[in-house]
Amino acid sequence: MKELAEIWSELLGLPPGEIPHDVGFLRLGGDSVLAVRMSALVRKRLGVALALSDVRVETTLDDLAELVRRHTSGGAPATRALPLTVTPRPDPHAEFPLLPLQQGYFVGQQDGWELSYDSAHYYLDYALTGVDGDEAADALADAVGRLATHQPTLRARVTPDGRQHVLPADAPGAVPQVRVYDLREAGPAEIATALRDVRQEMSTSGPDPTRGPGIDVRLTLLPGDEGRLHLGLSLLIFDGWSSSVLSRDLLAFVADWNAALPPLDIHFGDYVTSLADLPATEAWQADRDWWWSRLDTLPGPPALPLAADPQEVRPVTMGNREHRWRAESWAALRRQCTDRGVTPSTAMLTAFGVVLARWAGHRRMLLNSLQLNRLPIHPEVQRVVGAFAATMLLPLDLAAEATFAELAATVQATSGEHAAHNLITGVEVGREVARRRGSWRPVGPVVFQSVLGVDAAMGGGPPEEAGPLGRVVASDYFHQLRTPQVAIEVRCFELGPEMVAVFSLVEELFDTDQVTAAFAEFVALVDALADGSGWDRLPGLPEETEPGPASGLRLGLLPEPAVRHREGPPADDMEQAVADVFEELLEVPVLDRAADFFGLGGDSLLAVRAVVRLAKEAGVSVPVREFLSDSTVAGVAAVVRSRLGDQR
Amino acid sequence: MIGILGATGAVGRTAAQRIAAYGLGPLRVGGRNLTRAADLASSLPAPAHAVRADLNDPAELAAFCDGCRIVVSCAGPTYQVLDTVARAAFAAGADYVDIGGELAAKDALTGEGVAGDRTAVFSAGVMPGLSGLLPRLLAKGRPLRRLDVYVGGAAVFTPLSAVDALLTRGPRFGEPMAAWREGRVAPGTLAPLHQVRLPGFPVPVHAWPYLTTEAQTLATDTGADEVRSYNVFVSNRLPEALAATWAEVPDARPETLAPHAETVVRASLRDNADFGAFYVMLFTARPRPGAPPGPTRVLLTAVDSYALSGVVMALATRAVLSGSVPAGVHLAAEVLDPDATASALRKDVLVEGLTVE
Numbered sequence A: 001m002k003e004l005a006e007i008w009s010e011l012l013g014l015p016p017g018e019i020p021h022d023v024g025f026l027r028l029g030g031d032s033v034l035a036v037r038m039s040a041l042v043r044k045r046l047g048v049a050l051a052l053s054d055v056r057v058e059t060t061l062d063d064l065a066e067l068v069r070r071h072t073s074g075g076a077p078a079t080r081a082l083p084l085t086v087t088p089r090p091d092p093h094a095e096f097p098l099l100p101l102q103q104g105y106f107v108g109q110q111d112g113w114e115l116s117y118d119s120a121h122y123y124l125d126y127a128l129t130g131v132d133g134d135e136a137a138d139a140l141a142d143a144v145g146r147l148a149t150h151q152p153t154l155r156a157r158v159t160p161d162g163r164q165h166v167l168p169a170d171a172p173g174a175v176p177q178v179r180v181y182d183l184r185e186a187g188p189a190e191i192a193t194a195l196r197d198v199r200q201e202m203s204t205s206g207p208d209p210t211r212g213p214g215i216d217v218r219l220t221l222l223p224g225d226e227g228r229l230h231l232g233l234s235l236l237i238f239d240g241w242s243s244s245v246l247s248r249d250l251l252a253f254v255a256d257w258n259a260a261l262p263p264l265d266i267h268f269g270d271y272v273t274s275l276a277d278l279p280a281t282e283a284w285q286a287d288r289d290w291w292w293s294r295l296d297t298l299p300g301p302p303a304l305p306l307a308a309d310p311q312e313v314r315p316v317t318m319g320n321r322e323h324r325w326r327a328e329s330w331a332a333l334r335r336q337c338t339d340r341g342v343t344p345s346t347a348m349l350t351a352f353g354v355v356l357a358r359w360a361g362h363r364r365m366l367l368n369s370l371q372l373n374r375l376p377i378h379p380e381v382q383r384v385v386g387a388f389a390a391t392m393l394l395p396l397d398l399a400a401e402a403t404f405a406e407l408a409a410t411v412q413a414t415s416g417e418h419a420a421h422n423l424i425t426g427v428e429v430g431r432e433v434a435r436r437r438g439s440w441r442p443v444g445p446v447v448f449q450s451v452l453g454v455d456a457a458m459g460g461g462p463p464e465e466a467g468p469l470g471r472v473v474a475s476d477y478f479h480q481l482r483t484p485q486v487a488i489e490v491r492c493f494e495l496g497p498e499m500v501a502v503f504s505l506v507e508e509l510f511d512t513d514q515v516t517a518a519f520a521e522f523v524a525l526v527d528a529l530a531d532g533s534g535w536d537r538l539p540g541l542p543e544e545t546e547p548g549p550a551s552g553l554r555l556g557l558l559p560e561p562a563v564r565h566r567e568g569p570p571a572d573d574m575e576q577a578v579a580d581v582f583e584e585l586l587e588v589p590v591l592d593r594a595a596d597f598f599g600l601g602g603d604s605l606l607a608v609r610a611v612v613r614l615a616k617e618a619g620v621s622v623p624v625r626e627f628l629s630d631s632t633v634a635g636v637a638a639v640v641r642s643r644l645g646d647q648r
Numbered sequence B: 001m002i003g004i005l006g007a008t009g010a011v012g013r014t015a016a017q018r019i020a021a022y023g024l025g026p027l028r029v030g031g032r033n034l035t036r037a038a039d040l041a042s043s044l045p046a047p048a049h050a051v052r053a054d055l056n057d058p059a060e061l062a063a064f065c066d067g068c069r070i071v072v073s074c075a076g077p078t079y080q081v082l083d084t085v086a087r088a089a090f091a092a093g094a095d096y097v098d099i100g101g102e103l104a105a106k107d108a109l110t111g112e113g114v115a116g117d118r119t120a121v122f123s124a125g126v127m128p129g130l131s132g133l134l135p136r137l138l139a140k141g142r143p144l145r146r147l148d149v150y151v152g153g154a155a156v157f158t159p160l161s162a163v164d165a166l167l168t169r170g171p172r173f174g175e176p177m178a179a180w181r182e183g184r185v186a187p188g189t190l191a192p193l194h195q196v197r198l199p200g201f202p203v204p205v206h207a208w209p210y211l212t213t214e215a216q217t218l219a220t221d222t223g224a225d226e227v228r229s230y231n232v233f234v235s236n237r238l239p240e241a242l243a244a245t246w247a248e249v250p251d252a253r254p255e256t257l258a259p260h261a262e263t264v265v266r267a268s269l270r271d272n273a274d275f276g277a278f279y280v281m282l283f284t285a286r287p288r289p290g291a292p293p294g295p296t297r298v299l300l301t302a303v304d305s306y307a308l309s310g311v312v313m314a315l316a317t318r319a320v321l322s323g324s325v326p327a328g329v330h331l332a333a334e335v336l337d338p339d340a341t342a343s344a345l346r347k348d349v350l351v352e353g354l355t356v357e
């Protein structure tokens, strides 16, 4: 009990003696991110691997002590314990598979899905003051070099057939190079142009880990000892948590030539490799059964009115609507949430759900939520960078006659219950849903992402002093995100003492006025939660549970291209060649021209491999998107044939 | 006179019915149970009389064969009977057709003291039998890169066929997990397929690689570069029941295996309860690049594989009687005419569908 109280005291910033034993973690200021951190600390200090579902925000210190006691006395239900251990791989440069969300991004990068881009990446730049213009560039380059030793994932590459590996530190091009724009002598107009150009470039073409590093670091030196640090991060290599870890590590190295961070024993590849044993565990099988039993009753996404069919648009960047809540409002919102027994993330999620329900005209809908998903199977998991994140499909069923507070309580319970089965991730669930529905449209194109609480989990906000780089002015930033298969997403994060929420969306899909109205409604609702007035009101939800008959284009109710091929043996050598490629990759007999790649057990990553193989065998490259739009033997053969025709 | 031994069995009943219906001649039907044989005889659409005959009683067997133009045996277990009935038939100057036997029986009948002018056809059933015959529709001199055989479904095993299934073991019958590659058996090259969808099969199935000697001959005869042959089951119950018995009973003697037949029958009953009865024979060919065009798939579907075997027995009998089978000892797959057999099968009501495309 004493150790547990100490862990809580560290995480919550309270003296150990003052932690009441019967008050939930959340009420004491914890949140879901800290809860994950807590389970990692419990594992590290007490050697007890708590089940993921055990550690909830509602858990009290007494509950936790009881859990730990049951685990140590062997009385805990064995089903949720994860018998996985992470150890360094004998060959740190060996290839390892992509995790499911990485696979999704990878396939997106091959233009595999509707709503995809050449690169899935996050771009961020922020202001620096007091820059030592003569030292900064060298210091930054040196820091990136040291960072690439400390976090080998900076040297990660993805192979054309969708695997990943880490280059040795001395391999040519392994260490990311820093680019510097010296505008110290430039005038305002030139600076504005240069800044616009670099933002345009880094927003629209992100680092591509199939060709080079997954990170792009640049520095602009400006007059008056000012500057800007530009970061492009491939989502294939780094998740949201990683970008925070990276910034911190990088600034620590820049600030001090001699800085030495506590060394890491394991890296992303070790973690991924250990997950290979996951499907053999009872916990994994229980989660799969849990999800699979729900698949057929999962709702569709909110039926938002669309201005265009997602299949028809070719977006280059996503549009943003952004709002910042000042420190006082954000603090007030946190207090209100604590009083109501929900996390700020839950409040934002519920608010998003309410806005979507009113926009779409119905109350039951499927959202896709981005989760940190670092399984606490090694104490260092939180300090390592990599693409650990996963999506989670989350059905919302908002009651028509409930107050916001009641809705939020239900949403919190639902999302807690779903998050407790996180060994099967949203990408995997989505694949199975698509297989069952026979639809290849994205299953969860409406995304919720909140990293509220990450700063606290990392032990305070990011450092501001960066040696020769000067001081970080975090509030002066510009950012841009491109995630494939997303129509619209909300992101909530903290910026120092403030909170920010951004709607990122494919502008081509929506009516601009509707987006503007929905965002204004969202902001007003969050304001009302912060001032306390919004909780006991009925949010005015539509009567309908499910979307009514579609009038015009609506998300989730889009026409499915009906491809039907006559069944029969492959009709010619080309169809047979395609069947042979399918067979080799799927390791099942492929005997019918109407057999579908996914119906036979394929997934999108294997589809990319099939495309690579077809290019080799038939000498023609089939666009992944065309492969996916009709993935039968006959359909793929038809594409190959028409491409061959084009070549001649 | 056409003598049909085992005419009251699952296979024999249909064989006798079809032989009578083809009008091939008067019938003598036999088995150990005379009453049942007599009942059957009276139901046939041709002159028929019943005779008691136990194939293990040499005198009864000789008497049964005496005066027959051809003897047709649907009794078993055929891998124990081997050449017993055939020799009696030859001794009586009759030709012979057997539901099973395979290489073991064929070899037993070859050699000294065998009348050289008579004809015997073994393995004139569904598998072995049609399984080695129908794929020949896909080759016909065309060089094949690969030939696949998928045969099976959900059928209740009779105790006799369960014993035969248990006896089907060892290199004289086939090699599990092997494929035929470039002129030889390539051991351990295939793995069982679980829950796969195969054309013609109504449910996802489990397919166990088993390169029968029949498939090996097929490979040699067609010159295919690769042959894969699978026994198809609706669940893993039967493969598990068979494997469990083989693990417990190391030798392959009918007496020691017979008590275990019950387990196999029970497994097949449970499959049948879950999936009903169906039987599918699927053969697919991949011609070598540049080979002349031609069919690449044969698909036969039926409900009852025993009755279907009876039809094949009748067709083999008709072929022998019509003189289209040369003298000597043969396996049905190697000596029947694939096209003629296919068109006859297509006309039979017991065949749900037979497509060559």
Ligand SMILES: NC(=O)c1ccc[n+]([C@@H]2O[C@H](COP(=O)([O-])OP(=O)(O)OC[C@H]3O[C@@H](n4cnc5c(N)ncnc54)[C@H](OP(=O)(O)O)[C@@H]3O)[C@@H](O)[C@H]2O)c1
Pocket (backbone or CB within 6 Å): B005, B006, B007, B008, B009, B010, B011, B012, B030, B031, B032, B033, B034, B036, B053, B054, B055, B056, B074, B075, B076, B077, B078, B079, B099, B100, B123, B124, B125, B126, B127, B128, B129, B158, B159, B160, B161, B162, B164, B165, B305, B306, B309
């Ligand atoms: N190649 C294939 O595809 C295929 C397919 C199905 C079956 N089979 C084989 O065909 C054989 C028969 O199977 P089934 O399912 O028809 O069996 P079944 O229903 O038990 O019939 C056996 C028949 O043989 C007779 N019989 C049994 N022992 C005899 C003996 N000692 N002397 C004379 N007659 C005897 C039985 O009559 P009594 O009891 O009155 O003697 C009965 O008429 C089995 O060996 C089986 O493996 C082969």
